[in-house]
Amino acid sequence: MKQFSRQKHYLAFHAVVVTLFVSAAAHARQNPCEGMLVPDVYALNIVPNIKPQVVTTRPALSSPGVVDSWLHLGRRAVADPDFKTLSDLERRPLTEAQKMALIAEAKADRRALYDELVAKGMDKKEAARVVQTPYSRQVIAGLYQEETGLVPYKGGLIRPRLRLAPASETHGLDLEKAGAAFVHVEKTWSDLARQSPASSEGSLIPAPFPFLVAGGRFREAYYWDAYFGAIGLVQTGRWEMAAAQLENMLHMIQVYGLIPNGFRDYYLTRSQPPVIALYAMLIYENAPASIPKEKLREWLLKRVYPLLSQDYNDFWMTQRYDPETGLNFHSDAQNRMRPERHSNDDERALGETFRDVPRGGRERPGSTRMPPWGVLARGFGDAQQLFVLLREYPREAGRAAGDEITADRYRLLRERRRAAMNRYNWDAKDGVFRNYHLRDRRQGEVVSAEMYAAMYVGLASKVQARRMVSFGEKFLERKGGLRSSTVDSGKQWDGVHGWAPFHMMAIEGARGYGFLDTAKRWTVKWTVALSEIFWRTGNFYEKIDVEKVAAPHEDDSKYPTQTGFLWTNASYVWALKFLGFDFRE
Structure with missing residues (x-):
């Protein structure tokens, strides 16, 4: 799998990055093909061995689970x-x-x-x-x-076939335990694979291509899970399945005007932090030689370019944007109790922190609920994490289409974003990026590992990166990896809980900025923790306790910790590769 430095090489990004972070003329949200004449997934895709099924479109919030008394x-x-x-x-x-x-x-x-x-x-x-x-x-x-039609995917793209090969250095891993955990991950790819029906009588949003579900109660595809899961798929030679899921995401933009939190109709009112650009770059840079470069370029320019433009312009910069600060925020378009919540979830607490009001939180923009972070104990808008990921959207925009005017325009916007981030989110005293409370116009008190997204995409300066790494070493690093935040609220995206996306962003960020010893140490801790927990329990979990190196303690404040688990499995594969291990048939 090809690696890329998010710190140094954005200026040198080739056609994919250009297509990733671009913005074109806005077009009709309900019928994007009519506005831009974008080829749909049936007319143009890069998945060579799977034919997309024709699926029906469904309105948001129309399923029995949402409307039936x-x-x-x-x-x-x-x-x-x-x-x-x-x-x-x-x-x-x-x-x-x-x-x-x-x-x-x-x-x-x-x-x-x-x-x-x-x-x-x-x-x-x-x-x-x-x-x-x-x-x-x-x-x-x-x-x-129970819903019918959502069935296991039986294709050969994800069958178990690899084993963990010895490395020149073990990094303190017990190879028997590490190998057993890897065998489990190999098997679980197929356990998580699904094919949706062409139409649904329930809440499911049908998808053209097969996909991987997150695991446990999450029996559908999710935006972030798909991206981080795709990294593991690519690492294990399953590029086509990773590409198929990207095509599903592009289809969602084209048909629904956004990538929903997950493939259910009740998720069509909110998204997750925008990683679609990074996802497209991952697929492009690792495409097999059997796919002609001309086909890839056609796909980028005719399909990816306009659809990412739509996502950027019509959703993030229109519906989730605060013009006073120049910051973006998360919100749910509906001010309602989540129909998919667990009975243990305290929606009142969410309302005090991350629940939004209609029209993107204009009345109470600091009270947005920001997927995928789930349930936290913070009362301020996550402009930071979203803003970081949006920053690289425009970058070298026009060059893919030969439009230097567009490129210059978005180069300027990019620098404005950096300036706003430094003004509102950077805490010079503690050396961290903090969330910014849009309602009260102040920084939040909690420091989260999500700050490493700034390093993951190369936004931070060298000095900022050094200070964030130092902060993490002192206040977040534990025996099993990185805490989610500095507060012990009991909420799942806080405290001692360690999450795969945070570790992947933090470690990649540290490596990209040259903090190689730290990156390696964090990787070893995370890898050892996952293999040890699997050895004791036989499971990979949605999250882990990085202090006890165990499955998380359960209480009655949220749904039980799920097993499976797509992004945790992928992070394990990715971490092994980071440490120099290889996989063989």
Whole structure:
């Protein structure tokens, strides 16, 4: 897998980077092909051995899990502790008479249970509350079914075939444990692979190509999981599957006007920090020689260029932009309880921190909820992380299309972004980038490992990078890797929790700025931790406890930690490669 320095070589980025970070004329969000005549995925793609299926388009927030009153009742009554299960159900093909009969039977059973509880001395009000749970379960079981059509992908692109080869240096890894963990990762690629149906009666957004799900309760593709997972796919020679998922993301921009948080209709109101440019660069730079350069260039100029332009202009710079500061922010277009939440999730806490209000948080822009960071304990807008990733979008824009005027324009915008970042997000006293609270116009108090995104894309100066690395060594580094933040809130993107994306960005950033010893040490700690935890538990987890080097402690404030897990698996493969290990058939 080809490597690239995000610090030194942006000026030398070739056609891909140009296409990645560009902005063209805005075009119709509902019908982008009509505005730009962009070839769709069926007319132009670079996946050689898989034919894309023709899929139907669906409106946002239209699935039973979002609109049906019975499933709303199920959430209120906690018919299932994981509301995502309810949100992803499909309606059974029943007649109205069948539905009425099911409901009548459930009502009779509810009344019988109510009378029984009252007869045993339960307060009538309490009895009325208690019977709602079995009542809603009975009705939902009769009216709905688990989604159909989302099936395992059986193609040969991801079959297990590799083993861990010896390296000249072990870096302190137990090779038996490391090898066993690698075998598990190899097997899990196929366990996570799915093919969607061409149309969906539930919440699923159909995709043209197969994809990898994150794992556990997350039974669909996710934006960030796909990108970081693709790094592992490319590292293990599965470029075509990685490219197929990128094509799905481009399809989402073309059809829906954004890349949703995940491939469900309830995610169409929010995205995740924009890594689509980095994703396209990853696929382009690692394309096999069997794909003609002319085909790649056509794909870049005719498809990637305008679609990334649309994502940049029509979404990030229009719907998630604060003109007063020049900063971008995350938000959910809907000010509502998340239908996919777990019953343990405290939505009130999210409302105090990362939930947004309609129209991109203009009334309360600091209270945005920023995927993928999930549940944190911070009350300020994450302009920092998003802004970093948006910074490189324009870069050498016009050169791909031979347009120097466009290139000059976006070179200027890029420097304005750097200046705004340094003005609002850089803390010169502590030597860190902080989030900026858009509502109160102040920096946040918490320092997060997400600051290393500034190094990952080469935004930080050498001095800034040195100070961030020093801060991380003192306050974030632990036995098993990097803490997520300096605060122990119990929320999953804070405290002792170690996440694959943070480690990949921090380590790549440290390497790119020349802090090789630190990068190596962080990589060794993360790799050893993952292999040790797998050896004890047989699992790769969504996140780990980097202080205890264990699966995270569970409490009742959020959904349980999931296993699988796509980006953690990919980070393990990537870390082994970083340390000089190889994989052989």
